[in-house]
Each structure stands twice: as structure tokens, then as C-alpha cells.
Amino acid sequence: MSQLRTFLAGATTMAAALAAIVTLTGAKGPARHETFDEITVGRINIVEPDGTKRIIVSNKAQFPGDFLQGKEGARPDRRSVAGMLFINEKGTENGGLIQKGSIGPDGKISSGLSLTFDRFRQDQALQLMNNDSAEHQMTGIKINDVPYYGLASLKDGERFREESRKLPEAERRAYWDKLADGARLMQNRIWLGNTAGKASSLQLKDAKGRVRMMLLVSADGKAEIQMLDEQGKVTRSITPDMKS
Numbered sequence: 713m714s715q716l717r718t719f720l721a722g723a724t725t726m727a728a729a730l731a732a733i734v735t736l737t738g739a740k741g742p743a744r745h746e747t748f749d750e751i752t753v754g755r756i757n758i759v760e761p762d763g764t765k766r767i768i769v770s771n772k773a774q775f776p777g778d779f780l781q782g783k784e785g786a787r788p789d790r791r792s793v794a795g796m797l798f799i800n801e802k803g804t805e806n807g808g809l810i811q812k813g814s815i816g817p818d819g820k821i822s823s824g825l826s827l828t829f830d831r832f833r834q835d836q837a838l839q840l841m842n843n844d845s846a847e848h849q850m851t852g853i854k855i856n857d858v859p860y861y862g863l864a865s866l867k868d869g870e871r872f873r874e875e876s877r878k879l880p881e882a883e884r885r886a887y888w889d890k891l892a893d894g895a896r897l898m899q900n901r902i903w904l905g906n907t908a909g910k911a912s913s914l915q916l917k918d919a920k921g922r923v924r925m926m927l928l929v930s931a932d933g934k935a936e937i938q939m940l941d942e943q944g945k946v947t948r949s950i951t952p953d954m955k956s
Contacts, residue, residue, distance in 0.1 A: 772791070824843045857898065
């Protein structure tokens with residue numbers, strides 16, 4: 713009888729363990745709805761029924777690379793962040809939220825947050841960002857023109873840089889201008905945020921990313937509207953003390 717009790721106890725323990733494994737590994741079976749007051753994990757992958765990843769929430773240690781058409785690529789520059797990635801139905805990254813904040817052995821702060829929304833199979837069309845250090849704190853909103861992926865893919869950016877490096881220095885500007893004229897480069901069009909000099913600034917830019925108008929309020933409260941030419945020279949300035 714004691715042997716039977718021992719066997720039954722062991723069988724019960726094994727059944728409980730198998731049930732836990734089935735639950736944790738997502739083995740197929742009837743849909744289950746669980747309720748938790750609190751859960752502690754290193755990473756959560758939200759997937760479609762076919763296994764396509766759609767949202768990844770992760771700590772720093774397990775943060776993924778980037779995703780392009782279902783394939784994950786290496787991103788060593790993301791090893792210091794935690795956050796969330798958005799992935800579209802075709803398995804390509806669609807934006808995300810990354811954040812970090814630490815003090816290094818040298819006592820320097822390394823802190824920042826970035827929330828981005830990407831154009832389809834492309835890079836950041838909208839970014840809300842904050843970077844912080846002992847020297848400066850920069851917070852802003854960036855709105856970008858991003859090429860249609862059929863005109864310039866994410867991989868084309870590195871190819872453009874390699875081709876530019878092979879050209880004589882005198883020809884590089886014309887090379888980049890030609891790409892910009894063909895709408896093959898990402899260009900920042902609007903920046904709203906603070907500046908290194910503790911001013912607040914709204915910068916409106918043309919299709920080549922050149923600032924053409926700025927609304928400024930300096931750290932001491934002076935307001936100004938500036939209009940600039942293609943070379944960045946201020947051609948007109950409007951201030952409150954100007955006579956009408």
C-alpha cells in the first residue's frame with residue numbers, strides 16, 4: 713500500500729509538471745484564459761497563430777535585433793536598451809519604444825528614450841525622443857520624409873555611403889543632391905524641441921532637409937522668427953521690437 717501511495721504521489725507530481733510545461737511552452741490545445749495579478753518575465757513575444765512576431769517586450773539582456781520580412785538582423789547598438797518593438801504583418805519592424813538610463817564607472821550619465829513610428833519597410837517617419845547627460849538634455853519631436861521602400865530600401869543607405877566614400881570629395885555633394893532630388897534619402901522636415909543653448913525651437917525644412925524657417929525663444933525669453941536661404945543664411949528676421 714505504501715508503494716502504491718508513493719507511485720500515485722509521483723504520478724500526480726509528474727502530471728502537474730507536464731501541465732506547467734504545456735502552459736509555458738504554448739503547446740497547442742484548447743484556448744486557455746489565465747488571469748494574473750503580477751507576472752515577472754525577461755521577454756514576451758506576442759505572435760500571430762502562424763508564429764509571426766507582432767510585438768516584443770523585452771529587458772536589455774534579451775532585446776532583439778531588427779526585423780525585415782520575417783528575418784531578424786543583428787543590432788549591436790541595441791544591447792544597452794530595454795523596451796518594445798512593433799512588427800507588421802509581413803514581419804518587418806514598424807517602430808518601437810526603447811529606453812535606458814545608467815551611470816557608468818566614470819560617473820557619466822547615459823540616459824534616453826525614443827518612441828518611433830516607421831514607414832512601411834522603411835525607417836522612422838515620426839520620433840519622440842529624449843537624451844540626457846550631465847552636459848545637456850535634449851527633448852524633441854522629429855517628423856521625417858522617408859523614401860518609399862520601392863525607391864530606396866533600408867539596405868540602400870549603407871550602399872549609398874559606401875559609394876559616396878569612393879568618390880572624390882568634390883563630387884560627393886552632387887552625389888547626395890542627386891539622391892535627394894530622386895526622393896531616395898530620408899530627410900528631417902520638422903524639429904520641435906529645445907536646443908543646446910537652452911532655447912526652444914521649431915524648425916521647418918525643405919525637401920532636402922535644409923532649415924528654411926525657425927521660430928525661436930531664447931533662454932532669456934527673446935522671441936524671433938527667422939527665414940533662411942538654401943545656404944542657411946538668415947535673410948529676414950522678425951522680432952517683437954520691430955516697428956510695423
